Amino acid sequence: EAQVTQNPRYLITVTGKKLTVTCSQNMNHEYMSWYRQDPGLGLRQIYYSMNVEVTDKGDVPEGYKVSRKEKRNFPLILESPSPNQTSLYFCASSFRAGNYNEQFFGPGTRLTVL
Amino acid sequence: GESVGLHLPTLSVQEGDNSIINCAYSNSASDYFIWYKQESGKGPQFIIDIRSNMDKRQGQRVTVLLNKTVKHLSLQIAATQPGDSAVYFCAETYGGSQGNLIFGKGTKLSVKP
Numbered sequence: 001e002a003q004v005t006q007n008p009r010y011l012i013t014v015t016g017k018k019l020t021v022t023c024s025q026n027m028n029h030e031y032m033s034w035y036r037q038d039p040g041l042g043l044r045q046i047y048y049s050m051n052v053e054v055t056d057k058g059d060v061p062e063g064y065k066v067s068r069k070e071k072r073n074f075p076l077i078l079e080s081p082s083p084n085q086t087s088l089y090f091c092a093s094s095f096r097a098g099n100y101n102e103q104f105f106g107p108g109t110r111l112t113v114l
Numbered sequence: 115g116e117s118v119g120l121h122l123p124t125l126s127v128q129e130g131d132n133s134i135i136n137c138a139y140s141n142s143a144s145d146y147f148i149w150y151k152q153e154s155g156k157g158p159q160f161i162i163d164i165r166s167n168m169d170k171r172q173g174q175r176v177t178v179l180l181n182k183t184v185k186h187l188s189l190q191i192a193a194t195q196p197g198d199s200a201v202y203f204c205a206e207t208y209g210g211s212q213g214n215l216i217f218g219k220g221t222k223l224s225v226k227p
Contacts, residue, residue: 031213042203042219043158050213058214090157097213100148100205105157 002027004106006091012112013081021076021109023091029104031097032074033058034066036087037108043090049074050097081113126224133194135221137187137204144206144216149178149189152220153200161189161202191223199225 004025013019025032033048035058045058049068063085065077074093078085088110094103127133139147145166150158164171164178164187171178177190187204204218 033213033215035217040219043205043217045215045217048213048215056213059216092157098146098207100146100207100215101160101163103160105159108155108157 002104004091004093004104006089006106006109008109009107010110012114014114015082016080019078019081019111021078021089021091021111023074023076023106024072025074025093025104026072027093027095027104028071029093029095030071031095031099032068032091032093034064034074034076035090035092036060036085037090038087046076046089048097081111083113085111086113087111123219124222124224126226127194129194129196129225129227131194133189133191133198133223133225135189135191135202135223137189137218139185139187139204139206139218141206141208141216142182142185144208146207147178147180147187148205148207148215149176149187150203150205150217151198151200152203158203194223194225196225196227199223 007022030051034046035043037043044060046064047066049055091106148163149161151161152158162173162178164180175192179188201220201222203220207215
């Protein structure tokens with residue numbers, strides 16, 4: 001089944017404790033992206049990747065890192081999480097950037113930073 | 115920076131009526147627009163898209179209208195059904211940075227039976 005998976009789905013952590021949210025897709029997609037969703041603010045893009053080893057900042061990249069060492073995986077790294085990073089995070093992928101008509105979203109990761 | 119916004123945060127319609135969800139965008143360079151539907155507890159789902167060289171595009175029960183003069187986008191849903199209840203987002207991007215997708219804040223559509 002074609003899908004985007006994220007892990008964990010729920011995470012409660014404390015300020016400053018490094019964490020990684022994994023994202024994996026099984027569709028051989030080139031483009032992958034991370035968003036955060038906050039009430040009243042909609043979805044905001046954190047980082048995106050056009051292909052392996054190619055990553056770019058979105059609108060809200062501060063406090064986040066990403067890597068794209070292999071095509072299927074696009075982990076989101078919070079080196080020192082802070083409470084303002086409490087949010088719902090979505091990973092998405094599509095065959096290429098711009099192919100948003102076939103963009104698949106993951107199920108979301110709800111992160112709480114205490 | 116550029117932003118995509120919405121005129122109405124909530125919309126309540128009667129089942130069977132038509133729904134119109136509006137969106138204003140501020141980046142005149144944006145050339146590709148997408149509407150997404152997000153049901154509770156799920157990720158966004160693509161509904162329909164439109165490029166800036168078009169004014170109108172129709173899908174199954176949905177129509178997107180683009181008015182570049184006033185930088186306005188709308189989504190029309192015909193014969194709204196309870197299953198259409200969700201939050202709807204518009205999003206924009208432009209050819210120079212197709213990887214950067216900017217979402218609006220969303221409109222919650224509630225369908226009354």
